[in-house]
Amino acid sequence: MSAVWNYFKVCTSDVKFAICNDCKAAVPRGGTKPSSFNTSNLINHLKLNHPEIYAAFVNQSNEKKQQGQAAVAVKKTQLTLKDCTEKKQKYAKDHPRAKAINRKIIECIALDNQPFSIVQDAGFTKLVEFLEPRFTMPNRRYLTDVCLPELYSVVYNHVEKLIVDAVYISFTTDIWSSSVSQVSMLSLTAQWLDKDFALKKAVLHSQECRGSHTAEAIASAFEGMFERWGIPKENVHVVVRDNARNMAKAASEFGVPSLPCMAHTLQLAVNGGALTQRSIADALAVGRRVVGHFKHSPLACSRFEDIQKELNMSVKKLQQDVSTRWNSTYYMMQSLVEQKRALSAYAADYELPTTLTASQWGIMEKMITLLGPFEQLTRDISCAEATAADVIPGVVSLTRLLAKTDESDKGVQTAKHALLEAVSKRFDGVQTEPLYAIATMVDARYKDRYFDPDKKEEARNMLLKVVDEMASVGNGQREDAAGASADDPGQEDQDPPPKKAKGSLQDMYQEILTENDVATQATTGETASQVHAYLGEVTILKTACPFKYWSSTQMRFPALARVARKYLTAPCTSVDSERLFSAVSHVIDEKRNRIHCNNAEMLIFIQKNLPLTDMDKGKN
Structure with a gap:
């Protein structure tokens, strides 16, 4: 029925007329017989005499029309019996x-362990059934035997395509042994x-890695x-491994260059040079007992938190150190010193297994200051973009800082002197190691500024030799020795480096740069001109990215850019392998201590490399 009858009613004395509800006028219905009656006159009456009522009528008509169309659409989309049956069938x-x-x-x-x-x-299973009722949950065997290898193959093929395009590749490697099963694993990461x-x-x-971990194996x-992976030895720039003799010998027998992990070397230097000192070792032993008391007693821990709140201190737990991580000992000392007031208040009311003397508190406070630069350097070299170029500047700056008296x-x-001796001994010869020296020279943050005066010329000659050798092989690239491009980071106006606390590691970096002014040298030869022009420019900021520098400067120094692309691939630590094994420890844990090693490797491979496929999808 038309919505117009909301505003009219049929005349009771003569059905040929309709009475307007508003003005009570009698409006003809359009004929003398019921079969010819219509609503046109009624609509026109509203349109001419009652505009507001007409507008309301139009809106009601449109709504009714839309409801009718929706009803027709629902009727059209009703499934047949066959369709209903198929929709309930499992995939x-x-x-x-x-x-x-x-x-x-x-x-x-894989991603969530x-x-x-x-x-x-x-x-x-309830979640998946709710999301997709037609899906049948597979059993464990089907996942491990079919689904896991299929996804592994997809990710493997993607990584293989990336590796094929790489000219020079550096690697890290390490061996890990599980604490919950008799399994050892050998890692290999590439960059x-x-x-x-x-x-x-x-x-x-x-x-x-089965059997004995000999160099031959x-x-x-x-x-x-x-x-x-089809990687020839010529494409292997360097393998970064730990300081164990079997790993060094294995790389040598395999016939590839290798370097020790800088973080491991710092660990040996700090442990041998400072933490074994009698007075320091005694203070650390007392500190470990204090921390252990709270770690093993929930009651003591809750009491300690109450005291922290009473003193308006942040509620923090004391940190336990690990013997294989010197910086964990540093963090333990930091947490003890930060909570000195709370510990003193706790000892006044409750019993502790032992307490630190005033002398031991003083030793800890001074050791935190002494080891601060080591902790800063460890964090710097453990970042994702740290390279072998960071070793020489880091060691030179660290030894200079240790040589200063305060x-x-x-x-x-005694500890400071022992640390200086340990660092000098452990890193002796780094300035003459070509893998370190050339990487440092082609890093625009350092160049030749951090070499000793008697080693600088030797480093320059090493770089010139490598540039000449690689230029003779790769002359296909365009050479452009014109002036610096507009986006060359080496020529931009640079802000002064941020100020650091006096005597910090960053101060040493800047102090060494300031002392080593550039001297102009006469050159002969195109590649030599590139080298000396590059070395003659100011260094970029320590916080800048050397990769971005070469991305924008490679057309100016093409011969040097080829060397940079090779030598800056080398990391300075085996952190990537250690982080890998942190992930492995979550895969092979107490709940999955019987998982097959092949399945564990495929899971880790997918977990670490699947983001590479997602990144490339985003680019496409």
């Missing part, structure tokens, strides 16, 4: 939708610079891993 295993869900389940297991038994957990000087990283292996494992050294002079 077959080879159905595209089922395969896509299976892949997401494997990604979830979930066990394969998650497909049997009630909560997870390289692409044509745009973007740093690329990938995990290649975390494979089982490790070298044989290296050979198998490199053959599997009033605050009172009580730890």
Whole structure:
């Protein structure tokens, strides 16, 4: 029925007329017989005499029309009996939708360190059934035997394409032994610079290392891993490993250059040079007992928190150190000194197994100051973009800082002297090691400014020799020795470096740069001209990125850019392998201590390299 009858009613004395509800006028219905009656006159009456009522009528008509169209659409979309039956049927295993869900389940297991038994957990199965009722949850065997290898193959092929384009690749390696099962694993991670000087990283292996970890066995494992990826030894720039003799010998027997991990070397220097000093070791032993008391007593821990609140201090827990991480000892001392007031208040009301004397508190405070630059350097070299170029400047700045005398050294002079000797001994010869020296020279933050006067000329000659050798091989690239481009970071006006606390490690970096003014030298030869022009320019800021520098400057110094692309691939630590094994420890844990090593390796490979495929999808 038309919405117009909301505003009219049929005349009771003569049905040929309709009475307007508003003005009570009698309006003809358009004929003399009921079959010819219509609403046109009624609508026109509203339009001419009652505009506001007419507008309301139009809105009601439109709403009614839309409701009718929706009803027709619903009727058209009603499924047939056959369609209803098919919609309730479960997907077959080879159905595209089922395969896509299976892949997401494997990604979830790999990325979140979930066990394969998650497909049997009630909560997870209910969630998946709610999201997709037609999906049949696979069993664990199907996931491990079919879905895991399929996803591994996809990610492997993607990484393989990236590796093929790399000219020079550097690697890190390490061996890890599980604490919950009799399993040892050997890692191999890769990093390289692409044509745009973007740093690329990938995990290649975390494979089982059976038997004795001899140099011969490790070298044989290296050979198998490199053959599997089709990486020739000529493309291997360097392998960064720990300081163990078997790893160094394995790299030598395999026939590739290798470097020790700088973080491991710092660990040996600090432990041997300072932490073994009698007075320091005694203070640390007392500190460990104090921390252990709160770690093993929930009651003591809650009392300690109450005292911190009463003193208006931040509620913080004391940190326990680990023998294999010197910086964890540094953080333990820091936490003890920060909570000195709270510990003193606790000891006044409750019993502690032991307490630090005033002398031991003083030793800890001074050791925190003394080891601060070591902790800063360790953090710097452990960042994702740290390279072998950071070793020489870091060591030179650190030794200079240790050689300076200060009033605050009172009580730890012996430890400071021992640290200086240990650092000098452990890093002896780094300035003459070509892998370090050339990397430092082509890093625009350092160049030749951090070499000793008697080593600087030798480093320059090493660089010239390598530039000439690589230029003779790669003359295909365009050479442009014109002036610096507008976006050359080496020529931009640079802000002065931020001010640091007096006597800090950053002060030493800046002090050395200031002392080493550039001297102009006569040159002969095109590549030599590039080298001396590059070295003659000011260094970029310490906080700048050397990769971005070369990305914008490679057309000006093409011969040097090729050297930079090779030597700046080398990391200065094996942190990538250590972080890899931190992930492995979550895969092979107490809940999954019987997982097969091949499955564990595939899970780790997917977890670490799957983001590479996502990044490339974003670019496309």
